[in-house]
Amino acid sequence: MAPPDIRQVVLDILERIAPDEDLSDLDDSVAFRDQMELDSMDFLDIVMELRKQYRVQIPEDEYEHLITMDSTVDYLTPKLADVPAGV
Amino acid sequence: MRYHTVIIGAGMSGLAAGIRLAYFEKPVCILERHTTIGGLNSFYRLRGRNYDVGLHAVTNYAEPGTRKGPLAKLLKQLRLRWDDFDLSPQNGSSVVFPGHRIEFKNDFAAFFDDVCREFPKQADRFRSLVSHIHKYDETSLSNEPASARSVLSDFLDDTVLIDMLFCPLMFYGSATPHDMDFSQFCIMFKSIFEQGFARPFKGVRQILKKLTRHYKELGGELKLRQGVREIMVEDGRTTGVILDDGTEIEAEHVLSSAGHVETLGILNGEWRMENGEDRVLNSQFFIPPSGEISFNEAIFVLDCQPRELGHDETIVFYNDAEQFHYEPPTEPLDLRSGIICSPNNFRYPDGDQLDEGYIRITSLADPDYWMSLPDDEYYPAKEEWGRRMVESAVQHIPDFRDHIIETDIFTPRTIKKFTGHLKGAVYGAPRKVLDGTTGIDNLYLCGTDQGFLGIIGAMLSGITMANNHLLR
Numbered sequence: 001m002a003p004p005d006i007r008q009v010v011l012d013i014l015e016r017i018a019p020d021e022d023l024s025d026l027d028d029s030v031a032f033r034d035q036m037e038l039d040s041m042d043f044l045d046i047v048m049e050l051r052k053q054y055r056v057q058i059p060e061d062e063y064e065h066l067i068t069m070d071s072t073v074d075y076l077t078p079k080l081a082d083v084p085a086g087v
Numbered sequence: 088m089r090y091h092t093v094i095i096g097a098g099m100s101g102l103a104a105g106i107r108l109a110y111f112e113k114p115v116c117i118l119e120r121h122t123t124i125g126g127l128n129s130f131y132r133l134r135g136r137n138y139d140v141g142l143h144a145v146t147n148y149a150e151p152g153t154r155k156g157p158l159a160k161l162l163k164q165l166r167l168r169w170d171d172f173d174l175s176p177q178n179g180s181s182v183v184f185p186g187h188r189i190e191f192k193n194d195f196a197a198f199f200d201d202v203c204r205e206f207p208k209q210a211d212r213f214r215s216l217v218s219h220i221h222k223y224d225e226t227s228l229s230n231e232p233a234s235a236r237s238v239l240s241d242f243l244d245d246t247v248l249i250d251m252l253f254c255p256l257m258f259y260g261s262a263t264p265h266d267m268d269f270s271q272f273c274i275m276f277k278s279i280f281e282q283g284f285a286r287p288f289k290g291v292r293q294i295l296k297k298l299t300r301h302y303k304e305l306g307g308e309l310k311l312r313q314g315v316r317e318i319m320v321e322d323g324r325t326t327g328v329i330l331d332d333g334t335e336i337e338a339e340h341v342l343s344s345a346g347h348v349e350t351l352g353i354l355n356g357e358w359r360m361e362n363g364e365d366r367v368l369n370s371q372f373f374i375p376p377s378g379e380i381s382f383n384e385a386i387f388v389l390d391c392q393p394r395e396l397g398h399d400e401t402i403v404f405y406n407d408a409e410q411f412h413y414e415p416p417t418e419p420l421d422l423r424s425g426i427i428c429s430p431n432n433f434r435y436p437d438g439d440q441l442d443e444g445y446i447r448i449t450s451l452a453d454p455d456y457w458m459s460l461p462d463d464e465y466y467p468a469k470e471e472w473g474r475r476m477v478e479s480a481v482q483h484i485p486d487f488r489d490h491i492i493e494t495d496i497f498t499p500r501t502i503k504k505f506t507g508h509l510k511g512a513v514y515g516a517p518r519k520v521l522d523g524t525t526g527i528d529n530l531y532l533c534g535t536d537q538g539f540l541g542i543i544g545a546m547l548s549g550i551t552m553a554n555n556h557l558l559r
Contacts, residue, residue, distance in 0.1 A: 016166060017163055017166070018154070018163055019166075019168055020152055020154065020159075020162075020168070020169060021154065036154070037154035037155055037159065039160065041160065041163075041164060041554065042163060044554065045163075045164070048111055048558065052111055052112060
């Protein structure tokens with residue numbers, strides 16, 4: 001999967017977790033937390049959704065990479081490199 | 088088959104926990120002893136009419152699209168949309184004591200002003216109390232128990248105001264006579280006075296059916312008429328459950344909404360704690376005293392809308408005595424105080440209205456009296472005390488007695504039958520187990536005895552326990 005696919009994956013997950021949020025003007029360089037109502041329960045859900053859908057394991061001490069869309073995509077790129085897009 | 092988790096009880100907390108587990112693809116099965124879902128908050132059909140039991144109103148109301156607060160958090164966690172619960176806000180409610188009246192209607196500023204108008208000398212003190220409540224993290228699972236009465240008397244020096252604040256919060260959630268744990272007080276204060284009341288047009292059915300459908304679509308199993316007789320324990324760790332019919336079900340984890348003492352009462356072998364007895368064979372357990380706060384509720388169907396009789400308030404919490412007594416009464420019912428609720432008096436969309444009028448009256452009951460009556464005295468006693476409840480209530484709302492076309496009444500005995508709570512304790516045990524642990528590995532509690540309150544609280548309890556113990 002290439003970075004644009006990964007961005008879409010994360011967007012889909014956010015959409016699922018917070019269906020009432022408008023994600024159309026999400027700024028990729030600004031923390032999710034500053035643009036959406038996300039608490040620690042929600043971050044845990046992002047991690048669990050990634051595990052559920054792509055079997056990606058994210059250890060607790062690496063959650064800090066999931067701050068902005070940019071940092072999340074950078075972090076996930078090597079982990080999802082071998083996963084075909086659209087799965 | 089071996090389940091990842093077996094959940095005891097298909098109430099709000101069990102269903103919510105089940106949805107979390109099923110969503111993350113854990114094999115999960117909910118076991119419910121009764122023929123229907125809901126537990127304490129359920130519904131039934133009698134002589135051609137639909138009734139709700141438990142739910143007067145959903146607390147923690149938030150406007151559509153609200154992204155903060157318990158309701159928003161709950162919907163996100165369950166992957167539900169705001170519309171799924173179909174909540175309509177209340178008209179307005181009140182707390183009525185001799186010589187004093189405080190109104191509230193999902194508008195905290197208006198409630199705050201009303202308290203200050205009614206108790207002008209307490210205004211500054213009340214402001215400090217509210218700011219203390221706002222700073223307090225009532226959802227922390229590591230809070231030590233603290234007396235809310237003692238915290239409140241540090242801030243306020245008018246005992247009538249203290250009792251008026253306690254009255255609705257205790258009625259809607261305190262398992263402790265006279266007092267509440269301060270965390271519980273804060274949860275209830277915010278959920279009732281700040282966020283407020285709402286109701287789905289179709290009542291509690293709307294929520295329970297939505298949860299059940301969602302749970303099943305995600306692959307969760309639900310078995311009705313399957314009571315758990317025993318929780319299997321080997322070497323201090325649960326291995327599953329045995330049903331009333333003797334069937335063994337293996338599970339890696341068991342999540343019980345049956346109540347704390349009730350759960351310890353069905354552990355197998357040497358681990359068992361005898362029901363109602365304050366002893367346990369294995370001394371590692373904290374022995375929870377069981378709760379004793381219970382209620383009678385009379386539900387009246389009217390031949391008109393309550394509004395046509397001049398009553399448009401949603402809920403009236405009243406107390407006629409000099410002091411508010413929240414405790415099991417020495418009489419069969421405490422007629423000095425009560426709750427009057429009309430499910431008609433919510434702001435349903437497009438001015439829609441329930442077909443018939445309903446008035447529900449709730450009074451504190453002595454569980455021992457209602458449990459011990461033989462059948463031939465029980466039914467007449469329900470009727471007689473129902474009549475006295477109305478007599479006391481019509482001092483606070485227009486007299487509706489000429490308009491009653493149907494009555495149904497439940498008592499602590501009914502509550503015990505449908506929830507399994509000893510003594511029909513509506514709000515469970517006085518001391519909550521916030522982290523949900525039981526002393527047995529892989530056996531956890533959710534629901535009333537874990538300690539988040541109200542309908543939304545019950546669901547958050549199931550979610551939190553699933554997240555903390557079963558999905559890590």
